[in-house]
Amino acid sequence: MKSIFRLDEYKVLLYRIFLVYIFYFLARVLFYFYNSDTVEVDSISQFLSLSYHGLAFDTTAIIYINGLFILLSIFPFFINTKPKYQKVLFYVYFIPNLIFYSFNFVDFIYYKYNFSRLTLAAWDVLKHEESKGGMLFRFMITYWHVFLLYIVVAFLWIFLYGKMKVKQNLNPDSKVKYMLRSLLGILIVATLCIGGIRGDFKKSTRPINLVDANRHVTKTQHADLVLNSPFTFLRTLGVQSFKKADFNVPQNVIEENFKPIKFYKSNDPSTPNIVLIITESMGREYLGAFNKHSNIKNYKSYTPFLDSLANHSMIYTNAYANGYKSIHGMSSIISGIPSFKDAFTSSPYAKQKIESMVSCLKSKGYDTSFFHGAPNGSMGFLGYGNILGFDHYYGMTEYGNDKDFDGSWGIWDEPFMQFMNKTISKKKAPFFSTIFTVSSHEPYVVPEKYKNKLPKGDIPMHQPVAYTDLAFKKFFESAKKETWFQNTIFIITADHCNQVNYMEEYYDKMVNRLAVPILIYKPNSNLVGESNQLAQHIDIFPTVMDLIGYDKPFRSWGRSLLNRPNDIEPFVMNHNTGLYYYQKGNYLCVFDGKNAIGFYDINDKKLTKNLIAKRNAEMNKMEMACKGFIQDYFNRIIDKKLTAK
Secondary structure, eight states: OOOTTOHHHHHHHHHHHHHHHHHHHHHHHHHHHHHHHHHOOOOHHHHHHHHHHHHHHHHHHHHHHHHHHHHHHHSOOSOTTSHHHHHHHHHHHHHHHHHHHHHHHHHHHHHHHHSSOOOTTHHHHHTTOSOHHHHHHHHHHHTHHHHHHHHHHHHHHHHHHTTSOOOOOOOOSOHHHHHHHHHHHHHHHHHHHHHHHHTSSSOOSSOOOGGGGGGGOSSGGGHHHHSOHHHHHHHTTTOOOOOOOOOOOOHHHHHHHTOSEEOOOSSOOOOOEEEEEEETTOOGGGOGGGOTTSOOTTOOOSOHHHHHHHTTSEEEEEEEOSOSSHHHHHHHHHHOOOOOSSOGGGSTTSSSOOOOHHHHHHTTTOEEEEEEOSSTTGGGHHHHHHHHTOSEEEOHHHHOOGGGBOSSSSBOHHHHHHHHHHHHTTSOSSEEEEEEOOSSSTTOOOOGGGTTTSOOOSSTTHHHHHHHHHHHHHHHHHHTTSTTGGGEEEEEEESSOOOOSSIIIIITSTGGGGEEEEEEEOTTSSOOEEEOSOEEGGGHHHHHHHHTTOOSOEEOSSOOTTOOTTOOOOEEEEEETTEEEEEETTEEEEEOSSSEEEEEETTOTTOOOOOGGGOOHHHHHHHHHHHHHHHHHHHHHHTTOOSOO
16 A cells, blocks of 8 residues: 655655755866866865855756756646656656756866856857867767766766665555645645755845855865856856946946046147957967066966067066856957856847947048958857948958868968958058957867977967967968058957966966057057056057047046046956955955955965955955946947947
């Protein structure tokens, strides 16, 4: 006779859910194994403590994913113990669990490049790619060990699932009692699930989210060990971070710190050509000219040409990206709009009139063009380029020779940069041309003819960096022969960083994970030197406007890197793991979206010593300024005020 208490069924259900917790813990161990240099856990006890705090986030994800399975396991259908019904439960359990569980394995690798757990924002990268299947296949081949590990773990999970089965029993004598006591069980389980989804059983105002992981850590990167990838993905589904932020910050505070409407008058109006080169993944770490004072032991540079060009350029050795993805770099650099939790380009507010280098230069008669050697539309560049108003887009289609395809991302940098040179050499000056390179990127390959000629370096990224540097060299050699060259301003930066080699010395430090080069080269000019002041991607737009003597007001949160009198003080604003990082003056402020939760010495790049207990007037002003930036940023975007008018 079947028990009216259904204790055997509840016991098996508990075992099956317990298995999910076990495998989430295993995923956390493996995540640490693959990213130990980045996450930096000091001891086993610290890891276990972080894992304990991670249980709340695991619980939320587990209940979301297993909600239907739990419901079907406890709802009194009277056939729950029959083999066919249990087989249905098997698929209801494993299909969603294994799909979402795989996100953790993706992050074993992806985290090294993104420095945050997987969120819905990852779709921003994939949705514009034509060959999603090819990318998945390449990931599986390149990181076969992760794929194999996932298969082994999945089979182990399935094996353990089958070790405890529900005993088949007959229907109960009293169906009424069976139903009533089942309802009692449903109420108990439902209460536990509601508390688990919210993250606690207190009268909290909202369920836990990504930011809450930072409550339990002393190092901000530890929040990614507390979190799990299914949680971060699910918590960002349907969540729109573009909401008005009303901190009641007075407008004079915003003006004092950021001057959202700029108007530079130091230079006479001119119309030099502008060539902007956004170099894929070319972090500041790889360029020797930018590391003269980094005190890295046995440092090696893999960019001999760019190092030589730096001797005749103005370089900014303390510059940072305003985002972790390529599309973040495009919007930050060209239109001066950083991306925080979500990419601005993927928001509902991207399709509006946006003041940018494109619109400002077009108003002065410039021909504007964007070059990207990938399949047309890749990375979302074509779509955003159309919003900004580029006159021309040159992609793999316009290049017209698939023999130079690298097999992964696009046309090799060397021939595509030559294609750019030939194309712009036919244009009537003045022109503004941007190229986004593709070769210095995973899967870290170079053309066959250079495999034994370029240094392999210490990490896979080094040889592609050396190849792209060679492509730069040949581009400049060709461009120098053209009549437009002498009257051109070249700006070189990177969209974001990539693999880190010099770990403890410098570039694995939390803040330096966004360290990029900014180089401005103007042939035969006195624009030569080195600045160690804070700089960022959103400074490039106003700098160009300053250089050409743009004679109209324009919207920009950045500043001119030429250090104009009465301009705003140098600062950097970026975002990661649900937190804002605001550098200025003597400190770095960590802001959770509502309040400052940490202040660190500006040189404490690892964020090891929180000084918030010793708050002073400068810190208070920083927090207010941080709120002011966020307030003005979101309000201008939502109110469609991304122009000076």
